[in-house]
Amino acid sequence: MMRPIIGIPACTKIIAELAQHATPARYGAALIACADAVPVLIPPEGERMIALLDRLDGILFNGSPSNVEPSRYGVAEDATPEDHDPARDATTLPMIRAALDRGMPILGICRGMQELNVALGGTLYQEVHHVAGRLDHRAGAGSRETRYGAKHPVALTGKLAEISGAETIMVNSLHGQAIDRLAPGLIIEAMAPDGTIEAVRVAEAAGFALAVQWHPEWRVAEFADRARLFAAFGDACRAYRGS
Numbered sequence: 001m002m003r004p005i006i007g008i009p010a011c012t013k014i015i016a017e018l019a020q021h022a023t024p025a026r027y028g029a030a031l032i033a034c035a036d037a038v039p040v041l042i043p044p045e046g047e048r049m050i051a052l053l054d055r056l057d058g059i060l061f062n063g064s065p066s067n068v069e070p071s072r073y074g075v076a077e078d079a080t081p082e083d084h085d086p087a088r089d090a091t092t093l094p095m096i097r098a099a100l101d102r103g104m105p106i107l108g109i110c111r112g113m114q115e116l117n118v119a120l121g122g123t124l125y126q127e128v129h130h131v132a133g134r135l136d137h138r139a140g141a142g143s144r145e146t147r148y149g150a151k152h153p154v155a156l157t158g159k160l161a162e163i164s165g166a167e168t169i170m171v172n173s174l175h176g177q178a179i180d181r182l183a184p185g186l187i188i189e190a191m192a193p194d195g196t197i198e199a200v201r202v203a204e205a206a207g208f209a210l211a212v213q214w215h216p217e218w219r220v221a222e223f224a225d226r227a228r229l230f231a232a233f234g235d236a237c238r239a240y241r242g243s
Helices: 024-033 046-055 086-102 110-121 156-164 226-239
Strands: 005-009 009-013 018-020 037-043 058-061 106-109 154-155 168-171 187-192 197-202 209-211
Touching: 005 024, 005 086, 005 226, 009 086, 024 226, 046 086, 058 086, 058 110, 058 187, 058 226, 086 106, 086 110, 086 226, 106 110, 106 226, 110 197, 110 209, 154 156, 156 187, 156 197, 156 209, 156 226, 209 226
Parallel strands: 005 037, 005 058, 058 106, 106 209
Antiparallel strands: 009 018, 154 168, 154 187, 187 197, 197 209
């Protein structure tokens, strides 16, 4: 059986004063290890990248240190003006809508979940740790193992609980932003103990369309729920390829 080709949006990185297109290698590694897929990077070059959908079987909307610009969801005040990637916003937001229109499978991780919510008309908390009653969901200090280690439980429902084979799992937590107003058409599939939305599903999507706030790509093969999520995504991409 042919391996599905899955796109991963690249971010804009300034290296040696030159713009580069890059993303952490662990996303592609997780797709190879648990989805048996061929990952390819999508340059952040705006709506012209939608043409790539003709050649792809799915898209992993990955995490990033950058935040979606608040102007994209109708908010003027900007709490993190130094942490944006407008080229990525200009690429991923229309690409999400175009992929869903095609019924193409999509999986969102961290920023990818926030992009999905904004693309469909929702809003974000720009600093969820400043919202009364919410935990600090940022990575914190320490080694990489510590920062990416399990931080808190989430309660799962719906399709994600079915895929994960559990109603509660422990997740890592490395995000400063989170969903505020849920976009029309999204269903909550995981919640943190403090009420932060941790996963969503596109209710009327023709295919696989899930997004999570944590980072299941991290040490994916060592956790059954993470491996199952990537495997289910890979299966959906293979089914789309054969349709």
